[in-house]
Amino acid sequence: MxxxxxxxxxxxxxxxxxxxxxxxxxxxxxxxxxxxxxxxxxxxxxxxxxxxxxxxxxxxxxxxxxxxxxxxxxxxxxxxxxxxxxxxxxxxxxxxxxxxxxxxxxxxxxxxxxxxxxxxxxxxxxxxxxxxxxxxxxxxxxxxxxxxxxxxxxxxxxxxxxxxxxxxxxxxDVMRWKYGKLLGNLANAAEALIGHVPALTDLAQRARSEAMTVLDRAGIAAVTPAEEAEIRGHNVDSRPIEGIERSGGSSWQSLARGSGTIEADYLNGEIVLLGREHGVPTPVNEVLRREANRVAAEKLPPGSMPAERVLALIDERSAAGSR
Missing domain, CATH: 3.40.50.720 (NAD(P)-binding Rossmann-like Domain)
Structure with missing residues (x-):
């Protein structure tokens, strides 16, 4: 083979x-x-x-x-x-x-x-x-x-x-594992946009919480962090490599390469799509999807967007959706 x-x-x-x-x-x-x-x-x-x-x-x-x-x-x-x-x-x-x-x-x-x-x-x-x-x-x-x-x-x-x-x-049930991985990958766009700043943890959690509501409404099963941790254990711990500086995740790397595209439509955008299909607002993931695509198209470097701007856009989107 x-x-x-x-x-x-x-x-x-x-x-x-x-x-x-x-x-x-x-x-x-x-x-x-x-x-x-x-x-x-x-x-x-x-x-x-x-x-x-x-x-x-x-x-x-x-x-x-x-x-x-x-x-x-x-x-x-x-x-x-x-x-x-x-x-x-x-x-x-x-x-x-x-x-x-x-x-x-x-x-x-x-x-x-x-x-x-x-x-x-x-x-x-x-x-x-x-x-x-x-x-x-x-x-x-x-x-x-x-x-x-x-x-x-x-x-x-x-x-x-x-x-x-x-x-x-x-x-x-491999797709249950992939939906669990998707929940973690929702932070990719946030990391690429704002970099490793204190606001990243909160923004990632907001994107995940919103997505869990969507998956629950859609009746889609995903593995839990506890299940992931039990299976993964310490089999794939991240370890530094001498002479090589660790960069960010896959979306960060896309911006760093200036590729002009990014995966956000298939990560945050998946949650946006499901939210629209099932009547669940998704302002956090929608803003992350939209802004990640914009920054990629403009070939801006990772970490080039202030966290305050991203959060303000989410607030605007939330307010618009509630009217």
Whole structure:
């Protein structure tokens, strides 16, 4: 079985590297300077206690596929459709992405779709280099068939992922875990907008509380922080890597790269969508979604928006909604 990692960035690159180290056949799909570095030098995987160059094959676009290929999609959610468009719909797809919308989008075209809930702190400090900060394991990955269940392939994927440097588990209700992860990811936009200031904790909690009301009204189950803590334990503690400064989360990194896009529509925007469908106001998540998109489009750096301005906009939105 060959794993084709579409979007071999921080998360995808780490997953691909660990699969390769575990003896699996892997192909990394990347683009731009990152692809050029992977093709020329291989993937350099740096952790708190290791620094290794792995000669993993890389490509910058579709390649001839085989019947035993498995696609691991690790792009941002806004790139899902474009990233999968060139690939055969006969292949199974594992959505190793934040948010809960990707699996349903992919299922429109691909029959075999698997959800993956990813806990994996990593970043790209330079093209071709992945800094994986999780310790003692680089990441914990929950895998299950979408919309629910497990099968022979999902069990094989879990086995392969667990051979080197990752903890993998099989869950028939994987989307419940992904909704739990979504609640935590609602803080991504806030972190990207205002940075690590005291107001961040309160703003993140307000976004989460609002979302929990929405999920409850929609009848959607999500794992609790207690469940997450029990399963995660200290398997993926974040540990500093010498010589590499730890940046913010995935949305922070999008702004830092000046990519022009951000995932907010599929994180905070998911709560806004559900709120509109079920008649629940969502001023906190709506403002975070809207402002994150604006800042990304204007290519402003992370932390460029005063917390007071974000809070004022939320108050304005709340007041407008109550009239």
């Amino acid at each position: 060959r794993y084709i990692v579409i979007g071999a960035g921080a998360v995808g690159g780490t997953i691909g590297a660990r699969l390769y180290q575990g003896g699996q056949e892997v192909l990394l799909i990347a683009r731009g300077p990152h692809y050029e570095a992977l093709k020329r030098d291989g993937l350099r995987l740096v952790t708190s206690d290791s620094d290794e160059i792995l000669p993993i094959p890389a490509a910058d676009g579709p390649v001839p596929t085989r019947d035993d290929d498995v696609l691991i999609l690790a792009t941002k959610s806004q790139d899902t459709i474009a990233a999968l468009a060139p690939w055969s719909s006969d292949l199974p797809v594992v959505c190793a992405q934040n948010g809960v919308a990707n699996e349903r989008m992919v299922l429109r075209r691909f029959e075999r779709v698997y959800g993956m809930c990813v806990w994996l702190p990593a970043q790209i400090p330079a093209p071709g280099v992945i800094a994986a900060g999780g310790h003692p394991y680089s990441g914990m990955l929950h895998v299950g068939r979408y919309p629910q269940g497990v099968d022979e392939l999902s069990e094989q994927i879990v086995t392969d992922l667990g051979k080197r440097g990752l903890v993998a588990r099989s869950w028939p």
